[in-house]
Amino acid sequence: TENANDDVENEGSHPKLILTKQGVDNIRKNLGNVPIFDKTLADTKAEVDAEIELGILVPIPKDLSGGYTHERHKKNFIIIQKAGVLFQILNDEKYANYVKDMLFAYAKLYPTLPVHPQTRSYARGKIFWQCLNDSNWLVYSAQAYDCVYDWLSKEERETLEKDLFIPFAKFISEGNPQFFNRVHNHSTWGNVAVGMIALVMDNDELLDNALNGLKTDNLNTGMRDNDGGFIKVEGLRLGFFGNLDEPFSPDGYYNEGPYYQRYAMYPFLIFAEALHNVKPELKIFEYKDGVLLKGVDALLNLSDADGDFFPLNDGQKGMSYYTAALVSAVDIAYKFGGENPELLSIAKKQDRVVLDDTGLAIAIGIKEGLEKPFTKKSVNLSDGKKGDEGGVGILRSDNLELVYKYASHGSSHGHYDKLSFSLHEKGNEVLQDYGLARFVNIEQKGGGNYLKENQTWAKQTIAHNTITVNEESHFEGKFEIGTKHHSDLYFYDDKNPNIQILSAAEVNAYPGTEMLRTLALIKDEDFERPFTIDLFKIKSDSKKQYDLPYYYLGHIMKTNFEFETYDQLNPLGKKNGYQHLWKEASGKPATDNTVFSWKNKDLFYTLTTASNANDELILARIGANDPEYNLRKEPSFIIRRKNTQNTTFASVIESHGSYSSVSELALNAYSSITNLKIVLDTEAYTAVEIITKKNTTKIFIISNKDNSTDKNHIIKIGNKEYNWKGSYYYK
Amino acid sequence: TENANDDVENEGSHPKLILTKQGVDNIRKNLGNVPIFDKTLADTKAEVDAEIELGILVPIPKDLSGGYTHERHKKNFIIIQKAGVLFQILNDEKYANYVKDMLFAYAKLYPTLPVHPQTRSYARGKIFWQCLNDSNWLVYSAQAYDCVYDWLSKEERETLEKDLFIPFAKFISEGNPQFFNRVHNHSTWGNVAVGMIALVMDNDELLDNALNGLKTDNLNTGMRDNDGGFIKVEGLRLGFFGNLDEPFSPDGYYNEGPYYQRYAMYPFLIFAEALHNVKPELKIFEYKDGVLLKGVDALLNLSDADGDFFPLNDGQKGMSYYTAALVSAVDIAYKFGGENPELLSIAKKQDRVVLDDTGLAIAIGIKEGLEKPFTKKSVNLSDGKKGDEGGVGILRSDNLELVYKYASHGSSHGHYDKLSFSLHEKGNEVLQDYGLARFVNIEQKGGGNYLKENQTWAKQTIAHNTITVNEESHFEGKFEIGTKHHSDLYFYDDKNPNIQILSAAEVNAYPGTEMLRTLALIKDEDFERPFTIDLFKIKSDSKKQYDLPYYYLGHIMKTNFEFETYDQLNPLGKKNGYQHLWKEASGKPATDNTVFSWKNKDLFYTLTTASNANDELILARIGANDPEYNLRKEPSFIIRRKNTQNTTFASVIESHGSYSSVSELALNAYSSITNLKIVLDTEAYTAVEIITKKNTTKIFIISNKDNSTDKNHIIKIGNKEYNWKGSYYYK
Numbered sequence A, B: 001t002e003n004a005n006d007d008v009e010n011e012g013s014h015p016k017l018i019l020t021k022q023g024v025d026n027i028r029k030n031l032g033n034v035p036i037f038d039k040t041l042a043d044t045k046a047e048v049d050a051e052i053e054l055g056i057l058v059p060i061p062k063d064l065s066g067g068y069t070h071e072r073h074k075k076n077f078i079i080i081q082k083a084g085v086l087f088q089i090l091n092d093e094k095y096a097n098y099v100k101d102m103l104f105a106y107a108k109l110y111p112t113l114p115v116h117p118q119t120r121s122y123a124r125g126k127i128f129w130q131c132l133n134d135s136n137w138l139v140y141s142a143q144a145y146d147c148v149y150d151w152l153s154k155e156e157r158e159t160l161e162k163d164l165f166i167p168f169a170k171f172i173s174e175g176n177p178q179f180f181n182r183v184h185n186h187s188t189w190g191n192v193a194v195g196m197i198a199l200v201m202d203n204d205e206l207l208d209n210a211l212n213g214l215k216t217d218n219l220n221t222g223m224r225d226n227d228g229g230f231i232k233v234e235g236l237r238l239g240f241f242g243n244l245d246e247p248f249s250p251d252g253y254y255n256e257g258p259y260y261q262r263y264a265m266y267p268f269l270i271f272a273e274a275l276h277n278v279k280p281e282l283k284i285f286e287y288k289d290g291v292l293l294k295g296v297d298a299l300l301n302l303s304d305a306d307g308d309f310f311p312l313n314d315g316q317k318g319m320s321y322y323t324a325a326l327v328s329a330v331d332i333a334y335k336f337g338g339e340n341p342e343l344l345s346i347a348k349k350q351d352r353v354v355l356d357d358t359g360l361a362i363a364i365g366i367k368e369g370l371e372k373p374f375t376k377k378s379v380n381l382s383d384g385k386k387g388d389e390g391g392v393g394i395l396r397s398d399n400l401e402l403v404y405k406y407a408s409h410g411s412s413h414g415h416y417d418k419l420s421f422s423l424h425e426k427g428n429e430v431l432q433d434y435g436l437a438r439f440v441n442i443e444q445k446g447g448g449n450y451l452k453e454n455q456t457w458a459k460q461t462i463a464h465n466t467i468t469v470n471e472e473s474h475f476e477g478k479f480e481i482g483t484k485h486h487s488d489l490y491f492y493d494d495k496n497p498n499i500q501i502l503s504a505a506e507v508n509a510y511p512g513t514e515m516l517r518t519l520a521l522i523k524d525e526d527f528e529r530p531f532t533i534d535l536f537k538i539k540s541d542s543k544k545q546y547d548l549p550y551y552y553l554g555h556i557m558k559t560n561f562e563f564e565t566y567d568q569l570n571p572l573g574k575k576n577g578y579q580h581l582w583k584e585a586s587g588k589p590a591t592d593n594t595v596f597s598w599k600n601k602d603l604f605y606t607l608t609t610a611s612n613a614n615d616e617l618i619l620a621r622i623g624a625n626d627p628e629y630n631l632r633k634e635p636s637f638i639i640r641r642k643n644t645q646n647t648t649f650a651s652v653i654e655s656h657g658s659y660s661s662v663s664e665l666a667l668n669a670y671s672s673i674t675n676l677k678i679v680l681d682t683e684a685y686t687a688v689e690i691i692t693k694k695n696t697t698k699i700f701i702i703s704n705k706d707n708s709t710d711k712n713h714i715i716k717i718g719n720k721e722y723n724w725k726g727s728y729y730y731k
């Protein structure tokens, strides 16, 4: 029978899922002595008490996200999870009663509900407009139920399970295989929701579905979800294990990027903690060589100096490691990952913990002063299940962070941005990645959902700091093609602390055109701060137009070329994102170097690039064909090289000087470069010479065809011979 | 003879100017016991020691500001002033020698110098391109000289005075009467420079010129300076006293606005301190009812929540009370203004003090924990020598600050912005005042000087949140006309803590058109935060076009009207600033209310305005006709009412809700208003009715012709009677 699991063995064993009996004892013993834990407890109590005052509000589902019923139901599951924890820690039945009343209100409502009236989703829920949010509900409510399980009577449990939990779990799994039986962050939530309630109820059938997926689903290959992602792909492992296997690379990089990894991290880790507690024999934290804990480390490394995640793919800017999902991720990684003291410094900044064993452990660690700074170094994170589908590299040097994306497509949230990069200094964007075209949960802006400009602008190649060929996006902007390919690492080298370098190739984005881009952050005594070298080499089977934009943020200070601004503005093109750029100005190079400098916040930046005489230099601004003002009207500097077959773009981006609007002093406001020149460019080698204001000469050489670290190279440029080992040379 | 002043009485009396013998004793006794003073001393020592290492660098003058020679000479005078102080406090001859060597290098160079080679200024200096900077040099160098005066030999002093100080003082005064004999912040520096060195040398003739101006100057009325300001105005008192009398109102408001007041504050106060020390009989701090100390208070009140000065007139944004001039202003005001403990909290934020008696006093106050918060309340500052030339009001309520400008023109730095306002929340701009078109001291941008767009854009009426009639600026954009007029206060009332209100009239900007604008910040329980009411009543002799822009900052969320965006952008007009606005979109009101909402940082804002059916609603963006990218490309919402004689614009601006990109929660994202209506608009009264989402009705009535506080009004609107005393009613 459905309640066969409610046996004597299961009764009396709760809480066991996240809180444990022993953990609760331990917490109670420490109360009042662990500041961050105590503070979080007090905040949580205040929050829950205020909601208890309001009473039980379980409205008939009606709205999309941002609307009342959506937000109310969301609040409910968040609060009962907390109330359950408070009942355990404070032993005050007020909280147990609140959980019970809430769950019974849902048990009464749920059997009466049809699918949600809003029809936008490919997998409509009952409480919410999409099964994803119903799954969120169950992940939290399962924890609440676990906390009051033993306190409830057998009859009460039977009612809740029969009327609510079991049909709820079945609806989001068997009832929606297109949602549940898939490799996708949505499905992870579904799997975990079913798994969590299965562990509480000790229901093996549901647990098996959660871990391994449904045995049968009757889904057709080729079905798509709302974001255009494929629903069924043959041969994939499914369920929680499948969602661990597929999207995570061996380095812990999640193929949709950090914004979605952050979202997925909570179900992954909370379920891992539950499995660790209830099914320790699965050794879940050791699964796939410890990929869950590596994922936390990767995610923290995918944030800038002040903790904001780099907005790769469909990432909304401003999401950071201060989000609740990362509080639990950090706490869990600390407790189950060997108590790495660097995590304490992140937890201290977060200034709150999870109210369980993991949060207690980390709060005690902070109290005992064990923390060490979390030092972010350069890191190269492979993408792909086996780590062989490109990756994302973050080069770091002093206050600069360069994010280089040469990954696979990134599932349905991927952008057509092969070999693109963004540059950050002290947590501020210098050369931005636009991010997504969406205002998450802001109802006025398209219901808080993806806006059409996400497709027409944000995903397009021209929206990124990489090359667009012939005004067409990579892979013709087609998901079916893009998702089959990835860029490839050529080499990554962070061994020399003064030269952090990554080179990667892309040969599929434009059939017949091969691209090799090398980006390095170089520290050199003749420059005030580390500079970026950007070498973009293209080999093509015919003549093309190449557009290389730099989405600088800030105010233009000076250019060394003349440009014409227009009396009338027109869009730069008609499609593939070009229709969203106003062409503000255009010019020609004044010399064989083009110098473009700007100020962003209080720092100066200069881009120096080797120009061809026929290059067109375009100043553009985002915002054309934007009838609802969905886009940010930000600027771009675009280098356009027409009617060219093989070519190399060679540039240096310097960060220099400063301006204070309080002292009104401008320091080192000019570039340190007097000339930059490609002095050699063959199939085998490319070399760039930089002459500085101190009249010193720097040379950077890359071996284009041989990336082995122990190969000796000897070449002559002019009458000077260079001799080195490995894939690049700089001096 | 020229050195007659170097008598026995004068020798042995130094330092006496800013530092005094007794002050130095006192400082030495307290060393090591007053944290902020000790810290400032250590910082200063480190800074000066580093410069001493570099040696004496006195290059031949050549560059404009931002260039090497300019910045080097500027550094020199700043450092020798500090070195002089260090010599006195630390009694280490290394510092005296440095001052001496530097002064002798100048004494050698100065007699050889022609006027500065750069010809841009109406009053070229010798060390710098303008006398203004030469005066800066002397203000600081006089202090350095004072510190080493007694330590130098008589012969050394004679050389310095004969070759350097006396000719220097004469050049910037007699040699440049167009600079020196004038009421202007430049002249204040000139007067003070001459006055400071006169006090050190005990030279009565120079002191008299400094205090009262040159007796003869041979200047013609009608001469203009580089900014277009008049040089000679008949009948003005000149010299330091003249510069105290004329530009300061009795409330301490300085007619050019806070950015220039900040710049002038240093010479005003440092010279006042010197006069207080050397000529106590002048009772300078009591002059004009204590205007100097009132000026400090006014200036602090002209800053936003985080200390940034409101950018009235030619103010550069970001200048704040953290600037060095305000450190000395606050220290001096504390010591000579009755040790107001609220100033301690500002000094504590500044975290540094002046190294003299005043800085010691304030540092001791902080050490003793005497500080009280500097609470900024609403304030109405009159403008004009006698306080009868309009003014600037700052309305404050919770985190909101509304700056309402109804002042006189503001001298050569004034803008054509009668009855304009800006709105700030938590130190952020919500409805901005553009400020100036200049990048002060950034050489790449027009040498760091005023850009031509300052005239063509920043000063124009359409660049401000006020009404432009027939696309012409106030006073035809002519300084000669504008400078003759000022707006007039109608009433100001801050007595009701829930209603802070200011109403002012302008009848000269457009002859034949009378304007009365009333702005209020109202706290009402039916609104989440205080809202702004904006009533702009116009009476004209004929039909006109009225444009009322709101320079919102942030991203548009939603409008209740349809608008058309364009495939091609054109400027909004041809002149008077309109040529700098792109017309991005245009629409018509959908109903008798127009609702426009936006998000700025993490808060939502909504403007609700009563519309006429024929209004045009324009979305514009700054940046057209900007060939050098000198302007910030920021947006505007413009209400255009054509072909209208008398009319009233009635609007409410709400601040509401919040959005967090970490929690992704949008709270209270919509306006609380369902309808806003002008229910009465006669010569005598204007009444606005606001209906809220809670279905409550608010009414605001203003008496347009009688502003007396004790007048009883009884009027009937519809069938309801209103009965109140004073100039306005709100309930």
Ligand SMILES: [Ca+2]
Residues within 6 Å of the ligand: A304, A308, A309, A310, A311, A317, A424, A429
């Ligand atoms: Ca970023």
Ligand SMILES: [Ca+2]
Residues within 6 Å of the ligand: B304, B308, B309, B424, B427, B428, B429
């Ligand atoms: Ca401000």
Ligand SMILES: [Ca+2]
Residues within 6 Å of the ligand: B311, B312, B313, B415, B417, B433, B434, B435, B464
């Ligand atoms: Ca202004």
Ligand SMILES: [Mg+2]
Residues within 6 Å of the ligand: A311, A312, A313, A314, A415, A417, A433, A434, A435, A458, A459, A464
């Ligand atoms: Mg992107």
Ligand SMILES: [Mg+2]
Residues within 6 Å of the ligand: A304, A305, A306, A307, A308, A426, A427, A428
């Ligand atoms: Mg950041």
Ligand SMILES: [Mg+2]
Residues within 6 Å of the ligand: B304, B305, B306, B307, B308, B426, B427, B428
């Ligand atoms: Mg501010």
Ligand SMILES: [Mg+2]
Residues within 6 Å of the ligand: B312, B313, B314, B415, B417, B433, B434, B435, B436, B458, B459, B463, B464
């Ligand atoms: Mg202005």
